[in-house]
Amino acid sequence: LAYNQDKHRQDTINWIKGTGKRSTAFDFTTKGILQEAARNCQYWRLKDPSGKPPGLIGWMPTHAVTFLDNHDTGSTQAHWPFPNDKIMVGYAYILTHPGIPSIFWDHVCDWGDDVRNKIGILLKLRTDSGIQVDAQVKILIA
Numbered sequence: 752l753a754y755n756q757d758k759h760r761q762d763t764i765n766w767i768k769g770t771g772k773r774s775t776a777f778d779f780t781t782k783g784i785l786q787e788a789a790r791n792c793q794y795w796r797l798k799d800p801s802g803k804p805p806g807l808i809g810w811m812p813t814h815a816v817t818f819l820d821n822h823d824t825g826s827t828q829a830h831w832p833f834p835n836d837k838i839m840v841g842y843a844y845i846l847t848h849p850g851i852p853s854i855f856w857d858h859v860c861d862w863g864d865d866v867r868n869k870i871g872i873l874l875k876l877r878t879d880s881g882i883q884v885d886a887q888v889k890i891l892i893a
Contacts, residue, residue: 752787754796756780760807767814775851778815781806782824782833785844789837797844798893804848812849813885819845820855838862839869846873849886 760780767776784805788796796805803809808817819833819841820826833841838858845852854874859867 752783752796755800756784756805757799759783760805760810763807764811764814767811772814775814775816776807777821777853778807778817778850781808781815781817781845781850782819785819785841786831786833789840790834795893798890802890804888804890808848808850809888815850816853817845817848817850818853818855820857821853825855826857838866842870842873846870846877847880847882849882849884849888851884852877 763776763778763780767774781804784796788794799805799809801809806817807815819838822828824831825833842854842858854870859870
Protein backbone atom coordinates (compact mmCIF):
# COMPACT_ATOMS: atom_id res chain seq x y z
CA LEU A 752 0.00 0.00 0.00
CA ALA A 753 1.44 3.34 -1.05
CA TYR A 754 2.05 5.86 1.74
CA ASN A 755 0.18 8.67 0.01
CA GLN A 756 -3.53 7.90 -0.30
CA ASP A 757 -4.63 11.48 -0.99
CA LYS A 758 -6.32 10.61 -4.30
CA HIS A 759 -8.50 8.00 -2.63
CA ARG A 760 -9.59 10.30 0.16
CA GLN A 761 -10.14 13.17 -2.30
CA ASP A 762 -12.34 10.88 -4.41
CA THR A 763 -14.39 10.14 -1.28
CA ILE A 764 -14.68 13.84 -0.47
CA ASN A 765 -15.80 14.54 -4.04
CA TRP A 766 -18.52 11.92 -3.64
CA ILE A 767 -19.66 13.45 -0.33
CA LYS A 768 -19.71 16.93 -1.86
CA GLY A 769 -21.70 15.50 -4.78
CA THR A 770 -24.47 14.70 -2.30
CA GLY A 771 -24.47 18.28 -1.07
CA LYS A 772 -22.72 16.98 2.05
CA ARG A 773 -25.96 15.22 3.02
CA SER A 774 -24.21 11.85 3.23
CA THR A 775 -21.41 10.34 5.22
CA ALA A 776 -19.05 7.73 3.80
CA PHE A 777 -17.23 4.72 5.11
CA ASP A 778 -13.62 5.81 5.55
CA PHE A 779 -11.98 3.04 3.56
CA THR A 780 -8.83 5.15 3.35
CA THR A 781 -8.39 5.08 7.13
CA LYS A 782 -9.25 1.37 7.24
CA GLY A 783 -6.62 0.50 4.64
CA ILE A 784 -3.86 2.60 6.15
CA LEU A 785 -4.63 1.57 9.74
CA GLN A 786 -4.83 -2.07 8.71
CA GLU A 787 -1.45 -1.91 6.99
CA ALA A 788 0.10 0.02 9.88
CA ALA A 789 -1.16 -2.45 12.50
CA ARG A 790 -0.35 -5.58 10.50
CA ASN A 791 3.25 -4.54 9.85
CA CYS A 792 3.99 -2.28 12.85
CA GLN A 793 4.35 0.65 10.42
CA TYR A 794 2.73 3.28 12.59
CA TRP A 795 4.51 6.06 10.70
CA ARG A 796 1.72 5.56 8.14
CA LEU A 797 -0.75 7.14 10.58
CA LYS A 798 0.52 10.68 9.93
CA ASP A 799 0.21 12.30 6.52
CA PRO A 800 2.80 14.75 5.16
CA SER A 801 0.75 17.63 6.64
CA GLY A 802 0.78 16.08 10.12
CA LYS A 803 -2.87 14.99 9.98
CA PRO A 804 -4.46 11.56 10.16
CA PRO A 805 -4.04 10.07 6.68
CA GLY A 806 -7.61 9.03 5.97
CA LEU A 807 -10.84 10.89 5.42
CA ILE A 808 -10.75 11.75 9.14
CA GLY A 809 -7.77 14.01 8.43
CA TRP A 810 -9.68 16.13 5.90
CA MET A 811 -13.42 15.78 6.56
CA PRO A 812 -13.98 13.97 9.88
CA THR A 813 -17.60 15.11 10.20
CA HIS A 814 -18.49 12.88 7.26
CA ALA A 815 -16.08 9.99 7.91
CA VAL A 816 -17.50 6.73 9.26
CA THR A 817 -14.47 4.93 10.63
CA PHE A 818 -14.53 1.17 10.90
CA LEU A 819 -12.33 -1.92 11.02
CA ASP A 820 -14.60 -4.41 9.30
CA ASN A 821 -18.09 -4.77 7.91
CA HIS A 822 -20.10 -7.60 6.38
CA ASP A 823 -18.04 -7.40 3.17
CA THR A 824 -14.52 -6.90 4.47
CA GLY A 825 -14.68 -9.23 7.46
CA SER A 826 -17.12 -11.78 8.82
CA THR A 827 -17.82 -14.80 6.63
CA GLN A 828 -16.96 -13.01 3.38
CA ALA A 829 -13.52 -11.90 4.58
CA HIS A 830 -12.68 -9.96 1.41
CA TRP A 831 -10.33 -7.57 3.24
CA PRO A 832 -10.36 -8.35 6.96
CA PHE A 833 -8.57 -6.37 9.64
CA PRO A 834 -5.91 -8.61 11.25
CA ASN A 835 -7.60 -10.59 14.03
CA ASP A 836 -4.68 -10.17 16.42
CA LYS A 837 -4.76 -6.37 15.98
CA ILE A 838 -8.48 -5.71 16.44
CA MET A 839 -8.05 -3.91 19.75
CA VAL A 840 -5.25 -1.77 18.30
CA GLY A 841 -7.68 -0.76 15.59
CA TYR A 842 -10.49 0.05 18.00
CA ALA A 843 -8.09 2.02 20.21
CA TYR A 844 -7.31 4.14 17.16
CA ILE A 845 -10.78 4.76 15.75
CA LEU A 846 -12.35 5.33 19.17
CA THR A 847 -9.74 7.93 20.18
CA HIS A 848 -9.79 9.87 16.92
CA PRO A 849 -12.30 12.13 15.18
CA GLY A 850 -14.89 10.72 12.83
CA ILE A 851 -17.97 8.61 13.37
CA PRO A 852 -16.73 5.27 14.69
CA SER A 853 -18.65 2.15 13.75
CA ILE A 854 -18.30 -1.02 15.81
CA PHE A 855 -18.64 -4.26 13.86
CA TRP A 856 -21.45 -6.49 15.09
CA ASP A 857 -19.31 -9.64 14.87
CA HIS A 858 -16.63 -8.16 17.13
CA VAL A 859 -19.14 -7.31 19.85
CA CYS A 860 -21.48 -10.27 19.58
CA ASP A 861 -19.37 -13.16 18.29
CA TRP A 862 -15.84 -12.60 19.62
CA GLY A 863 -16.60 -13.16 23.30
CA ASP A 864 -16.84 -11.20 26.52
CA ASP A 865 -13.19 -10.12 26.60
CA VAL A 866 -13.32 -8.26 23.28
CA ARG A 867 -16.80 -6.88 24.01
CA ASN A 868 -15.66 -5.58 27.42
CA LYS A 869 -12.50 -3.98 26.01
CA ILE A 870 -14.51 -2.23 23.29
CA GLY A 871 -16.89 -1.04 26.01
CA ILE A 872 -13.98 0.43 27.96
CA LEU A 873 -12.77 2.28 24.86
CA LEU A 874 -16.29 3.59 24.18
CA LYS A 875 -16.51 4.89 27.74
CA LEU A 876 -13.08 6.49 27.35
CA ARG A 877 -14.27 8.28 24.19
CA THR A 878 -17.41 9.51 25.91
CA ASP A 879 -15.71 10.50 29.16
CA SER A 880 -12.94 12.32 27.28
CA GLY A 881 -15.45 14.24 25.19
CA ILE A 882 -13.94 13.19 21.86
CA GLN A 883 -16.14 14.76 19.21
CA VAL A 884 -16.61 13.86 15.56
CA ASP A 885 -14.51 16.89 14.58
CA ALA A 886 -11.97 16.71 17.41
CA GLN A 887 -8.62 18.33 16.71
CA VAL A 888 -5.68 15.95 16.45
CA LYS A 889 -2.06 16.75 17.15
CA ILE A 890 0.15 13.83 16.19
CA LEU A 891 3.37 14.11 18.16
CA ILE A 892 4.98 10.96 16.82
CA ALA A 893 3.93 8.18 14.50
